[in-house]
Amino acid sequence: MAKMGRPREFDRDTAVEQAMHLFWERGYEATSLTELKASIAGGISAPSLYAAFGSKRGLYDESVALYLATHGQVMECLWDQTLSPREAIETALRRSARMQVERGHPRGCMVALGVMADCPPGNDNTRTPIRAARARNRAGILACVKRGIATGDFSAVVDARATATALDSFLLGMSTLARDGATLAVLDAAITQALRVLGA
Amino acid sequence: MAKMGRPREFDRDTAVEQAMHLFWERGYEATSLTELKASIAGGISAPSLYAAFGSKRGLYDESVALYLATHGQVMECLWDQTLSPREAIETALRRSARMQVERGHPRGCMVALGVMADCPPGNDNTRTPIRAARARNRAGILACVKRGIATGDFSAVVDARATATALDSFLLGMSTLARDGATLAVLDAAITQALRVLGA
DNA sequence: CAACATATGTACCGATTGGTATAGATATTA
DNA sequence: TAATATCTATACCAATCGGTACATATGTTG
Secondary structure: OOOOOOOOOOOHHHHHHHHHHHHHHHOOOOOOHHHHHHHOOOOOOHHHHHHHHOOHHHHHHHHHHHHHHOHHHHHHHHHOOOOOHHHHHHHHHHHHHHHHHOOOOOOOOHHHHHHHHOOOOOOOHHHOHHHHHHHHHHHHHHHHHHHHHHHOOOOOOOOHHHHHHHHHHHHHHHHHHHHOOOOHHHHHHHHHHHHHHHOO | OOOOOOOOOOOHHHHHHHHHHHHHHHOOOOOOHHHHHHHOOOOOOHHHHHHHHOOHHHHHHHHHHHHHHOHHHHHHHHHOOOOOHHHHHHHHHHHHHHHHHOOOOOOOOHHHHHHHHOOOOOOOHHHOHHHHHHHHHHHHHHHHHHHHHHHOOOOOOOOHHHHHHHHHHHHHHHHHHHHOOOOHHHHHHHHHHHHHHHOO
């Protein structure tokens, strides 16, 4: 049996994608319901939005989930055991850089930029999906570094945690560079240099 | 002749410092007049705040100027020609890291975190003091790298721009790490590794 | 067909936003 | 002292915030 009732006149998935772009661009608090309503299918009404998503927070949560399931997947190669540790890290950095400056969506990484733009008001910002994603990426980098030490690939690395933190910091900073207008060529060249922390 | 009229009952400099802490912690838009009023000298009235600063934006501008004149000065060693290029960069990174996690003010760097938290609404965010400070730090790092290549200190560096960008990205990322709870020990150890992009 | 379920449009809600009008309080200057 | 300049307190403003009541439109199911 198909779903009953009057069908909604806008595509729900497209609406979440549009909302994601706005939240990604401006952050949670800075994005108003008015902007969200206006951006969806050429403008929808408040009751339509609330019937579909429950609240601004609900739409935000779905937007974050969509981001993590799509653009955020560029970091998943960190967990790919078929890649060498160096390949995994380099691929993650280059795929993230490319994603961060490609056309069709805001620049930078929503997970990194979420440091200031996440934080739904009056809430503990200590355990949001955005923060969890940063923690996961952090753990992935550290795991790769440790794996590289174990395999002997990173013979020059003396402090796994410190090296992983350096790479993590570099990764997080790329979002600010992207927002400041850095080109993919500049980011890619920087990645090449940053990888030297793993040894020649 | 001293200034006439009824003297204000709160210290103006202290008020700007308090406002700076709020803007630094939450960003421009997310910080409300109510919070600002309440935080100054145990609570002041709206007319008092407007008589002293003109507008929320005026208070923000003074807060940013105060930050750049105080905490932001940790980066000025990048322009100190009496330091070797390596010393200048390492000092800037370590001083910034220490500042970012020290007690008494929000964690992270207001200049770096300003990517999302700056941007007064309906304004071009392309030429704010915060963005200008990022550009200045960027130029300072690049100048140090170029100087190190010229002096022969960085004989292993093949691409000044790319190496400087890598260090810039690392620096910017530290603010997110600081917000995520990184300790000074972790940041300092990461700096030691990041500096390897300049060669052993 | 009737009954039901869902979405939409209009109109509205209380709370909060940044900001101000006005009057009174408190200082310096003449 | 009187005049003037500045700050403070109370009260208020229009605009916007996120969110909702209610009637109506439009679909499926029996």
